[in-house]
Amino acid sequence: MKALTWCAPYKVSVEEVPQPKILNQRDAIIRVTSTCICGSDLHLVDGFIPFMKPGDILGHEPMGIVEELGPGVDQSKIRVGDRVVVPFMISCGECFFCRRQLYSCCDNTNPKSSIGEAMHGQATAGVFGYSHLTGGYAGGQAEFLRVPFADFNLQKMPQEFTDEQLVFLTDIYPTGYMAAWQCDIKPDDTVAIWGCGPVGQFTIRSAALLGAGQIIAIDDEQKVPERMQMARDGGAITIDMHDEYVYDRLMDLTGGIGPDACIDAVGMEAHGYTAIESLYDKVKTNLFMETERPHAFRQAAMCCRKGGTLSVPGVYGGFADKIPLGAIMNKGLTIKTGQTHVHRFVPELLEHVKQGRIDPSFVVTHRLPLSEAPRAYDMFRAKEDGCIKVVLDPAA
Amino acid sequence: MAKSTRNRPASTRESNARQTNRPPQIVQTVEQSVQQLNGRSSGLQNVGNPERAISIAAGAILAALGLRRRDATGVFIAGVGSALAFRGITGHCSLYQALGANTCPCDADRDDGVEVSASFLINKPAEVLYSFWRHFENLPKFMSHLESVSELDRGRSHWVANAPAIYGGKVEWDAEITADEPNKLIRWRSLPGADIEHRGSIQFTKALGDRGTNVRVEMEYRPPAGKLGQWIAKLFHEEPKQQIHDDLRRFKRLMEAGDILTIVGQPRGTCTGHGVRES
Structure with a gap:
């Protein structure tokens, strides 16, 4: 599959990488339909967060369709074919912090917690495509994405809205x-x-x-x-x-x-x-x-x-x-x-969309194919062509 | 979360007798322990015992003489005397350290073991945590250096740890449970004849309110005399303190979330155009 990878400060490229597969019991594989470039991706790409390795796949604002579920996923909550938004933070739903709805502080999803402990005293939750400080997870600027604890993290979305109206529930x-x-x-x-x-x-x-x-x-x-x-x-x-x-x-x-x-x-x-x-x-x-x-x-x-x-x-x-x-x-x-406790706010914010109080697609200025992501990064950083928010389409 | 590592004196049977001749052990950081294990100079004893006695005596005499003079020279002499006495009492000489000198024969019998501890708050009742741990065959699910533990009979178990490059790649020992208080405490230790001496304990204490259970693990490993230097680095993949801390974190994750997340096997790029799987 195609994926956007970080190679050096100010340099990203689109590469052919292996398809993700189920690695933990409650994983899901998502076919990404829309994925965005975030301002915080620029901090990573520009070298301001020093825990990137060449070849890391970026992206933490994806949505898509569930393609495959691990054997441990609770299918009363999520099924193959569901349309889902993927919160950028990965949470377990069970720890001290998740029980208090502090989902971005989850204790159980960052495989590299020792880096965060050294850097900040305690580590945050894992984040997709957001350096090894937050676990080194492959990101969502790719055709497919593996999502851990899928029955807790994936947020089911209704069909009557466009991707642009829903995809920002991931983060911004x-x-x-x-x-x-x-x-x-x-x-x-x-x-x-x-x-x-x-x-x-x-x-x-x-x-x-x-x-x-x-x-x-x-x-x-x-x-x-x-x-x-x-x-x-x-x-x-x-x-x-x-x-x-x-x-x-x-x-x-x-x-x-x-x-x-x-x-x-x-x-x-x-x-x-x-x-x-x-x-x-x-x-x-x-x-x-x-x-x-x-x-x-x-x-x-x-x-x-x-x-x-x-x-x-x-x-x-x-x-x-x-x-x-x-x-x-x-x-x-x-x-x-704090990093955002996304899961906590999704139901309430989706309701605002349903009631017509906000149409989140107002912020989109560019929709580009994933293959043009390196150019999109440059445009977004330089704020050229009136660029405010870029949505990438992996299928285009 | 809290953890500590100490170098323990003397593993062999006569350790208690020998220990009494030694100055009190100073609590060290892991970095110091590892340096010491690697034979590099540490901040600890580098002055031999006879020399220390002379140092203390000479220092005391100088200090006394200096103080009697009641003038500036006297203060200087007393200062030198105090420094000498201090050097003798601690067994550590900064000048020797700077020169790389060492008159202490301590290295020859430095067969200290490694004792580590870690504690975590786990959001589950003590009964659940106790019964999982009490089945020792579960331990390799989250303890990275253990390959297997099998229960024998009468509270005895057989442990196999991965140790690449020593003892043919594995160390093995039989252990017995020495204390077992359901939902509170388990203690175990290796039986005589083990490749290494090992003892450990886990305590479960109810946390405040609805916060679950405080779990504290202590473990001690002692290799056969004189083997520690080669042994320790090979049994542990990283610093022992960090490793036990990480192991207990994996236990917490397995108990709370039912799984320990990994990124091994996920796709990653190489910046050459063709990606690989994360290893």
Whole structure:
């Protein structure tokens, strides 16, 4: 089968690899019908997460049709021929964390937990196509995918919607939703969101679904006018970080107290707000003295109102410098973060789609064959051709 | 989760007698143990016992003389004396370490075993965990260095461990259960005549609330005298501490999720255009 593999920083290729097979009792094999490129794939491809090996198959946003089930799969839950979405995190459903619906913290699905223990103290769940830090599982940018604990992980989907309307339930729609949900939004709250990429877009719409009074989105009007327009279409007021003072504008919009919730939907590869800060992080990351460029997080902490919430769906991998802990402590901020507990949100978010409150396909700008994935990565990274979200078609 | 590894003094029968002549063993990290096993210099004893006695005596005299002077020179002399005494008491000399010197004959009889422990919270009742473990033939399902365990009679069992390149690739021993408290505790140890001395125990303690059971495993392996250096690296695929920790994690996974996930056999690329299966 065809699969997209990582070969070196900034280099991916489409290769012919063996078909996946059942390796554990409760595995399923999925024929992938749609699979997406995620912003966090760029962190991996660009070498920001140092646990990639050449030949690793990428991709953690796939959906498809069940082709084969292992002998241990509970067939009252999942059957051959079912149309399914595959959450990007792999969970067991039985451990301490899964019982508390903290599915991305599952204890039992990461075969390489010792790496996570060394790096972070404790390991997260396994993730498809997301480096050896999360288990080294083959990813979903391929024609077929093996899914462990299939009767727990696979999410059955109805037939009446298109792939584009459902496929984002794998990751970015629940990720944007959890980012807003964990801010405990009240009707008179102002929510500010850094980053108008795909997760930022879903965060904007989720904040609206959760009843936020005012939504503000921050990005660069010069570089990504199409993303800023999409944010405005979703009901957000936009701040152009290129031409405006973000802090001043946020204070203007909130009567000087700052946003109640500040959400960093950018993560580790942020581009800076001031030349000195940018240069500082660039030098440190290039010397491996720092693994992140946390500009968005720093600014969010400085802008957030006293007693407010900082929510971080943006991905970080290691260590960051110059975190304004003084602002966080003295203002009494609450930090909420985490890889997304996808399974927890799928039923509720599917219901929003069914009720017509959201059509997740709004974010799609490109649908390309899997064979063109290397070009799609370059386009997505450079934000060329108005690229916001790419869906790949393995059958094309 | 907690785990520890200690080098234990002396495996042989007269170990207790010999132990009393030794300074208290210092708790070491695995890295130190492994270095020591590999014969590299460690942070531990590198001064022979006669020399240590001289060092302590001379150090004490110098310190006393120095303190009596009550001036700057006296403080200096007392400092040198204290350092000498400290060197004698610990048996470790940093200067010797820097020079690669060692006057301690300890290496010749360094036949210490390896003792490791690990604990995990497992989200299952103690009865389930106890009865699975009590059937020792289940152990190779999650303990990576064990090939098989077969139950004999009267609480005895026969153990076979993979050990490439020693003893023809395998070590074998018979073991007996020395304590068995249902749902609480099992202890076992190897019988005389084993390729290696082995003892182990597992304890099951109810965790707070609905969190399941705290499981703590302790194991000790002692090879025949003098064999440890060659033996240890070959029995364990990785550091003993890490391996027991990983084994117990596999036990947790088997108990909680019913399976231990693997990626061996999945497809992967090679960046040459033709992929392979993960090995």
